[in-house]
Amino acid sequence: MSPVSSSSIAARRQAFKALHASGCFVIPNPWDVGSARYLQGLGFKALATTSSGYAWSCGKPDGAGSLDEVLEHLRMLVAATDLPINADFESGYASDAQGVVENVRLAIETGVAGLSIEDASGDASQPIRDVDAAIARIRAARRAIDAAGGDVLLIGRAENLLWGVDDMADTVARLKAYADAGADCLYAPGLRTPEQIAAVVAAVAPKPVNLLIGWSSPLSVQQVAALGVRRISVGGALARSAWGGFTKAARAIAQDGRFDTAFADAASGQVLNDFFRTGKLS
Template sequence: MPDPRVIEFHRLHEAGTFVMPNPWDLGSARILERLGFPALATTSAGFAWSIGKQDSRVALDEALGHLRALAAAVAVPLNADFQGGFADDPEIVAAHVEAAASTGVAGLSIEDSTGDAEHPLFEHALAVERVAAARAAIDRGGTGALLTARSEGYVVGHPDLDDTIRRLVAYAGAGADCLYAPRISSRDEVAAIVAAVAPKPVNLLVNAPFVTVEEAAALGVRRISVGGTLARAAWGGWLGAAREIAERGTFTAFQGLPDVESLLADG
């Protein structure tokens, strides 16, 4: 029997629009849960920064440990930013996905970027095979985790809407439950993707104030995430205060700060 959080995560994708913000550690996860968000998602970048690494430099065992810790810390569904599955080969991706799905997450995403600047996206057929392998791994493991397939063209400097749609449609056919093209920032492009993969739900990344939740809902978006942007906002405040001390010897940033103890208080 699937975890109740997995069942709830699937239900959230059936109708309406929900926001799934991205914590980067246990404290941010617990506070976001207490703010009333119905689901959360990890951020590979935010987690990497929290342990002093750049994005995509986190090891598989570190990522799995992070997923276990966050899934155990909150009662709401948690989606895993599982990058490219920490492998190129579909069979190895499948093994890693099965391990990730067993950590307590309610869903996970697999992306099609290679990390190779000259060939930034996996060739189409291989990319589809990787999604299909992830689907088979989840089904084999019996967790019921929701699978999101991401096409990274707009992230890696290949902002081709037709190719992005072609990939997302193929990923839907390979078994993805939700489709996602990060860095899309045109409402017309969002609407085109929603229409192309319907009735499958679409995740929209909002990392700049180009749309509201209400406007995204009107476009047919089912799920909104913010990636590493909340973590960047936190780093922005921290860096501003630290630089003021280092460069000016003043402490004016130490005003109007939140009572974090009360935010994390039991009950």
């Protein structure tokens, strides 16, 4: 793929910031070049990576990708579309805050328009980092972004609800602390009820909130927007949906020896070829 010009990257970052200024938009999560291009074809205005979706495409569990692998993945997605890319940068791929500074600098160099830093530790015995250590990582990412020109958005993630820490008071307190430490957008994956969502939006206002909807939810984009959410992501849900279709078809062949049900929901090869040839959906 051809390198992306600095002017194009600057324009994408400016457009990404504008998306966060008002309204509500959906930022879906591709896991490879093809899914990224298809999502652009559907008219989405920005895309976000998914650590889980990417890891599964490499035959690894979520969180097992190396820094170098993730940086190359970011470069590929930035080059694949004309859209701003938000990086799921996990906890910065570093053991300490100074390492986060250096790694965020490398992520910025890939051309991403935003990146998230989470407070999950990767340690099953203590899945969420001490709040002071988590704040230090947000501050480190902020320093790296400011040193690079300040045009990349920083998203602070509080992971309590994904790791069984059902403590909304602590989640809200962490998000407020991450906002004070320099996060431009706040994100607590696992919020489900309108009451939880509204509480987070109010707590960090006027900074924008990202809401994850990676499951079957009764909430529509319009309803989420009415709660004050600025952007909606889906995490690994699109990748899981693709894996769901693949595993269902493969199991029908392997376990039942059947091809009639295996490919009943398969996409048309001609339609896919036409799209990837022209970039337009028929």
